[in-house]
Amino acid sequence: MFTDLPLDQLRAFSSRVEDPTDFDDFWAATVDEADDAWRPPTLTRVEDGTLRAIEVFDVTMSGYAGQPVRGWLRMPAGSTEPLPAVVQYVGYGGGRGRPIENLALAASGFVHLQMDTRGQGSSWSAGATPDDAPPSGPQISGVMTRGIESRESYYYRRLVTDAVMAVRSAASLDLVDASRIGVAGGSQGGALALAATALNREFVAAAAVRVPFLSDIARAITLTDSDPYHEVARYLATHRERVGSVTAVLAYFDSVNFARRAVAPARFSVALMDAITPPSTVFAAYNAYAGPKEITEWAFNGHEAGGPDDDEAEIAFLQAALHHA
Amino acid sequence: MFTDLPLDQLRAFSSRVEDPTDFDDFWAATVDEADDAWRPPTLTRVEDGTLRAIEVFDVTMSGYAGQPVRGWLRMPAGSTEPLPAVVQYVGYGGGRGRPIENLALAASGFVHLQMDTRGQGSSWSAGATPDDAPPSGPQISGVMTRGIESRESYYYRRLVTDAVMAVRSAASLDLVDASRIGVAGGSQGGALALAATALNREFVAAAAVRVPFLSDIARAITLTDSDPYHEVARYLATHRERVGSVTAVLAYFDSVNFARRAVAPARFSVALMDAITPPSTVFAAYNAYAGPKEITEWAFNGHEAGGPDDDEAEIAFLQAALHHA
Amino acid sequence: MFTDLPLDQLRAFSSRVEDPTDFDDFWAATVDEADDAWRPPTLTRVEDGTLRAIEVFDVTMSGYAGQPVRGWLRMPAGSTEPLPAVVQYVGYGGGRGRPIENLALAASGFVHLQMDTRGQGSSWSAGATPDDAPPSGPQISGVMTRGIESRESYYYRRLVTDAVMAVRSAASLDLVDASRIGVAGGSQGGALALAATALNREFVAAAAVRVPFLSDIARAITLTDSDPYHEVARYLATHRERVGSVTAVLAYFDSVNFARRAVAPARFSVALMDAITPPSTVFAAYNAYAGPKEITEWAFNGHEAGGPDDDEAEIAFLQAALHHA
Amino acid sequence: MFTDLPLDQLRAFSSRVEDPTDFDDFWAATVDEADDAWRPPTLTRVEDGTLRAIEVFDVTMSGYAGQPVRGWLRMPAGSTEPLPAVVQYVGYGGGRGRPIENLALAASGFVHLQMDTRGQGSSWSAGATPDDAPPSGPQISGVMTRGIESRESYYYRRLVTDAVMAVRSAASLDLVDASRIGVAGGSQGGALALAATALNREFVAAAAVRVPFLSDIARAITLTDSDPYHEVARYLATHRERVGSVTAVLAYFDSVNFARRAVAPARFSVALMDAITPPSTVFAAYNAYAGPKEITEWAFNGHEAGGPDDDEAEIAFLQAALHHA
Amino acid sequence: MFTDLPLDQLRAFSSRVEDPTDFDDFWAATVDEADDAWRPPTLTRVEDGTLRAIEVFDVTMSGYAGQPVRGWLRMPAGSTEPLPAVVQYVGYGGGRGRPIENLALAASGFVHLQMDTRGQGSSWSAGATPDDAPPSGPQISGVMTRGIESRESYYYRRLVTDAVMAVRSAASLDLVDASRIGVAGGSQGGALALAATALNREFVAAAAVRVPFLSDIARAITLTDSDPYHEVARYLATHRERVGSVTAVLAYFDSVNFARRAVAPARFSVALMDAITPPSTVFAAYNAYAGPKEITEWAFNGHEAGGPDDDEAEIAFLQAALHHA
């Protein structure tokens, strides 16, 4: 069933998420710290003897505060010229998975850098990146409330910075045409794509954003009983006195605020039967998005949204936006 | 949790499924009818502008009684020599999906012929093949009891024959080295792979069989409340007088009986927490399998079994078995 | 809980379901084809030795395209005069059941012709009628998307025609006073009763319509996650490109469109806690109904609606409307 | 799925339920008290204008301690001779329902006396009989622990006595041939039928017992999490110190103990997928039954057991056992 | 998720529950009858050897019609002066529990009289008080429809009177300063606290009311599918003809009507994610409350509301309101 407002109200929905006055300063300082610690990525060819038309490299790159972040780089076998690249981010709970998974971007001619997700990578696909966290206070299982005591200690400060730096690492590779980099992701991956677009204006030339998470969080946590948004509600059900401070922290990580600062051409998709990232929260980001934009509405889908139909449409969008004839 | 017998009893489990005396005659007549109506497959290149390292063709081939069955043929772009091929079958409810899905076999150097599933192809991936059925009696939603009044009218008579004929269609292609054809599939796809192996002794040189369905059906329907096995139990809950006749029909379609007749080298996998195809029913087929065989036991998985780990292992097995250095 | 709009909005609800311009032509052609193939029903007395005050006959009658449709005819034992008759249709998944079931109409003095449902008749009561379908494309389990590629191939074209012809078969019987025929049914049965009323203006003198299904389908599939409406939503979740074509097909089978053409006196009932056929969709049909009408609102019931209280009220209504003193 | 022991162990299952030494004294005293307070039943014809082939009377009869108990008496319209009778008891939560329901026994030629259930009659069919209880201690919602402090105050002491007295009331009617009385019921109704058979040896000539409840209660409450057995487990989860005393009280109401004392010919049925009255508990009563007996095993049914197929078989059994040609 | 109206509408919500013209007469007569039968409470010291800083007494006091009602009286060990007292009522299904539970009020310096709940006391804490009921008609499991045939026989007439009389018993004790008595309770306990405040104007000096039950019942039963409100809806789903009479009875027991008559200072709390007592029904009572009042809104809690945070706040409120420095 439709899980949110009527369609006309969705299309007009405007989020009331606060835009902190020092939002830009906070992120500039965080990214500067990571930039200072940045080292070039290392690539090791995966020699497992199965894949032939596609090459895969095991990547280690610099993330938050220079901490190592893993990923896979997949590309068409035998490429000799720099190629356009797509940096892709993963949904909640998953990791970079296995080399043999997720072949469509490389098979479509891109250098595909899939970033692992620190400390997740277990519930539906395997990861390999630890979360190097400061002491983290009491939390609900999951990462939504890990370090939520302050914007400095919050888990997503580290993960968003990883995402920003992954674009910079991609741009540093000889294999990549740094003028033609896109970002992509669904759900948590969509949130990271938005953040990476907003904080990498010089590099990101296109963004494919599917049912983005972390968007109008203050509204989302009153709308759905599904995790991961519900992790925050459960935290506040116990730590009743922290509603204000938690809301203030989350504003620094809200996709709406990143969307307000993102200017690359973007393709969004939204699903009207989505109970994980309710459609009004997706429109909250879309309607706030500052660059050229388009959105596909899937009327009868839940959080899977367009699935392979989104895959195809996103690749076509990225090929066009990145002039990948 | 473990969903079935202790592991030592699983490994020794021997099914008591009846082997009908005219099993071979029934299938010989059915396949002969399909052979008589067989026409060469038609291939149309998919020109969607996205995939580049892999080519995809939209295939129409002859199935049961010569009825048209759709599929995708994917292969490495630019191949000039006949390649080893893998014919793959799909799990219950799904269809052949989109061209951009399921790229691993082609990326690993095979001609990959993915057969659509007649009349399913809707619940988790899209199909394009109708089921041209004779008048079908009262049934439970789904296909498990469609036409179950007789072995002649039963749905799986048509689908199994489609699977058998798909191998013959693959063997007829210039793109394919007919001496190096394997079959693969999970769940319903695994059942079809077993049947295609048993009924195509001259063509099938290797079989990758993951958590096969339709195996010791008489036992399975007393062990699990999960569909699709449970469709049969619900049918018999209403049509109480038909227990004997239904059991007799199902014996002609039981994976155990196909396994007893299959001789190509085979790799199985089984999951000890599988509630859809309980592990004793998988061992029922494995222990009955007449050819060289190996099995991987996934202790902590449900019906997803090895997932990408099975994908990698199956490709390695098929590359080795089909001498695809 | 209340599952839909507030009561005042329900009572005023007006459906926006499209009324296709060739709706009447489509059905006239379909029914003409069935009329041409019509043959008189055959009745065989059930001699099971248990029932004594009520006689039961096993009926085979002509349905869609003249295909055989089964049913039970029950009547008071020892009747010598033609009696008023009620043709009754069954809810989704069920069939005509056993002779010993469903005795109230005959015990109340009617000839009661209960039509079996082709290809269903398994999930809660047994049926005996096959569905003689043309090749049917990929579908969701169930019949809601069987043949949905076109209005010609859609399952409900056949079932609605069966329902129309059952009235004509009843009218042909010597046991029946053809000037006093009513129709009745709940849920899917209610949809069939509406269609049979609209397409049998010359025969149907009264209609008892309980929580009718297939009513404002385009709205219903966005309102509920309960099957069978949800089958359509799940189909469109996979076949995303078919939303328009499916909606166009369904308009030919929508109870609202039949209600707009039905003129016999009718009694409806609706349940305000119904999540299967949400009350606004029932009011969609009721408010569109073109003949004399009344409706009973059950505030605290789900899809069972009035249950035995509806049974009693419907029989009283039918006795009055059919002058069955 | 099968919910209990393998079939061969079920068939051999012997309950270890204690048989209290004063069981017979307890029930003799209780029934004597009711006999002393007994008054002839009153019958009022239901004049609702719908039913014609069957007559219905609203009955008030003497139950426990002479308290009034309601029921319906249905019979073929126009009978002039005393007929064999069946006294029927209702399942947990229900009541006698509406006159128009449950017509099969009368339509099959019996005087059918359906006893209402004191204080239940609300969750799936309507009742009209209050429970005139002594002060009842703390209890779980439902009646399974109402008055469970002592055998004297326990709810089922009153209900069982109602059931016993209903047979005596039936036997007192001119409409009934007192030498040809049977009892019938499913679940709770089956338990009451067993008790009424055991405590009415002089009147009950046949018993139709479907998936009887209250059978080997001490075992049942460790086997299932389904209500109503689970009510007892939940009570003991809170009143942990009462396990012994509750077990001792329940022994006086266990169907196994009534079965040990019942001698009329009986037909049982059991369902192998029943999670409400697990099949070993049904076999516990069946194997203990002291009279001539037969049992039908429904392999693929849950608590609905044979449904209409049991209805037909029970009527055939009762007609034969009561010489009702 | 938020389970009810937007917050601004909640705060303004005004119930339309009928206020019966003889409401006061009905309760005056009922309480007068109980007063006439009242006898002083008996206290027996619990000598279990464990608790030392707190003393516990097993109390038997006069309730409805003088019937005995149990409770615990806990107080700081070694008190020599009369203390302010809090009479506390228990939520649905529970009883007074064990002496060792629920120590906070006594540890905070109050005489704490915890009243047992007649006939409940089993599902989450143990009770010891029977319900001495008149013959009670058919009902849904639970007490919500016990005796609902009339206001005289309704279960809550007895329980509310117990609650009223418990305050009078507390006031009679030498241990208690009768000028400083408060009441407290959550859910059903909150409903009883409201009733006891309204009907004990001379004794109750403060009321702590958490997520009160039985409030705007006519609305609540259309808003939630959670028990215990849903018991009423299920009753009316079967007894369809009793909607009017049941609604009329319930008005005499609605917390809104008691709130309209209560004048002591009160602290309420409400939870915006509460699906058991939806927040609009709590505001219905709060907004109707006739005395000085405050309310705490818990945004992210369900029916547990503030839990220990409410405990602390209520004790602080009661200490202040009862001048317990």
Added chain:
Amino acid sequence: MFTDLPLDQLRAFSSRVEDPTDFDDFWAATVDEADDAWRPPTLTRVEDGTLRAIEVFDVTMSGYAGQPVRGWLRMPAGSTEPLPAVVQYVGYGGGRGRPIENLALAASGFVHLQMDTRGQGSSWSAGATPDDAPPSGPQISGVMTRGIESRESYYYRRLVTDAVMAVRSAASLDLVDASRIGVAGGSQGGALALAATALNREFVAAAAVRVPFLSDIARAITLTDSDPYHEVARYLATHRERVGSVTAVLAYFDSVNFARRAVAPARFSVALMDAITPPSTVFAAYNAYAGPKEITEWAFNGHEAGGPDDDEAEIAFLQAALHHA
């Protein structure tokens, strides 16, 4: 229902959990490191104005590697002599909660030191202690797989050491009679109590262990689908290659291995319907326990076990064992 083996097999159950040869060395080194970093606990009186008969202190003490761990110390107000003490540990997901909770031990005359749980303290009671973790690899939500790559980095290495050190901190207090210290806890708290007993032989004089967690983990993760055990199974479902290494790590934290080394008198309890810590895993620890022991079996309880009845029994046991007359 009973969730595990028959009772006689439970009572005889002997775990096959491996006892690593360097188990003692591993823990000696870990505890030595904590001892070296130990600093005396700090106590701050809670001045909230509510509690009067009981005093509460906010405690900060040294845990793993000297990291700060919070707790509450509650005791009877006005004590002047050193008292026997109970160190209590909390179940999974919870924290130390609020001062006003959990008053029974102090009200029974003990100094009650309740240790907070690092990094949990959110899902059912609030905590205040962060987890100062090394970089932690991919994990399932929760702490069961946090740092599971090695025994050194595993979460429970830190938490167990916190538990051990809490006893030492208690023993250092003037308020406490160091010769009369007991430990207590349920579920995760029970596991910690066992570990603290085994690793504090010089201080712990009695242990109250309720349904202990982390016991025969290798068996538990194949027996139940309930978290937190199921977190490990889900981890291994994705990280399929780590079964051996994870099993090896977990052996260092298994309650069975701590039980084999614990000698203080102990009272256990076990619940036969427990699906969280299945009873065979509790008997695994109990049967391995090396000191004097007793066990209470709750037949009809789930993971709540004896609830307040266990509370009372544990206090009585501790009072006796610690000579607290």
